[in-house]
Amino acid sequence: MMMTDAILTIRDIAQALKLGEKTIYAMASEGELPAFKVRGQWRVRKVDFEVWLSRQAGDHAASAADEMADLPPTEPLANSSQMDLNMPTVAHETHAMSDLSERVPLQELHRRFVSALDPTSVRSHSAWEVKPFELDLAPPLPQRLRVYMFNATRPPGGRPLGEHKIQLIAPGQQRGQRASFDNGDGRIVLLVGYAAEEDVFILWDAGLYADFAWSRNVQVKAATIVQASAGKLATQDRQLRPPSGRPVAETVLAVKPRRLAEAILKRMELARERLLRE
Incomplete structure (x- = not known):
């Protein structure tokens, strides 16, 4: 039987990342989050969100080879040891991305x-x-x-x-x-x-x-x-x-x-x- 917290909403993810809901909506619309729509509403499986979050550092390292050689290397947003992804809710998981600037859909x-x-x-x-x-x-x-x-x-x-x-x-x-x-x-x-x-x-x-x-x-x-x-x-x-x-x-x-x-x-x-x- 599916757990009640197995599906996350835009609000859930916004609270977890300490970002605005408009920013999370834009990230979902642009394919940056592993999100899907149900009757026009964005949803994310909790397990997919956890994997996405833990992979951010690896993705930045992998893309560094395509960047300019004269730029300093990208530091990981956070590492998995700093995040408690086993919490029953996502509201207190991390604030590692709080410095991201405004996004629009x-x-x-x-x-x-x-x-x-x-x-x-x-x-x-x-x-x-x-x-x-x-x-x-x-x-x-x-x-x-x-x-x-x-x-x-x-x-x-x-x-x-x-x-x-x-x-x-x-x-x-x-x-x-x-x-x-x-x-x-x-x-x-x-x-x-x-x-x-x-x-x-x-x-x-x-x-x-x-x-x-x-x-x-x-x-x-x-x-x-x-x-x-x-x-x-x-x-x-x-x-x-x-x-x-x-x-x-x-x-x-x-x-x-x-x-x-x-x-x-x-x-x-x-x-x-x-x-x-x-």
């Missing part, structure tokens, strides 16, 4: 992206909950766009203060699998992070992120976020050092919503320059 990410553009520029778009999010735009913006959008958060440890990151998980990608962005149908692909607390969009070069591991970390420096928060079109130059192959230069962009269209055009310009160099 996937639908809201897409709404904020569209709201940042001139209404006359957006001809049509896919349903809010669909990922990747596809838009048809008016010139001079790219007419066919495919956006992979993620919450950009401040990890709780092992990173420079204020640095933000996203975790790449493609639709349908499972733990241990590798994935790539869909470049088909003539659509231009954008890799976008959104720092909700600062209301800043970050645009990486999607063409440099192929065949990535599940939950790969992609970062942006705190100084870049600060410059964008001040209203600038902020840029950050860095070197990607893949496990095999020569280093590749990338320019990361960050902007407030009113300059998103400008950043999209700049991202396209930089991508063209990179392709010409190759």
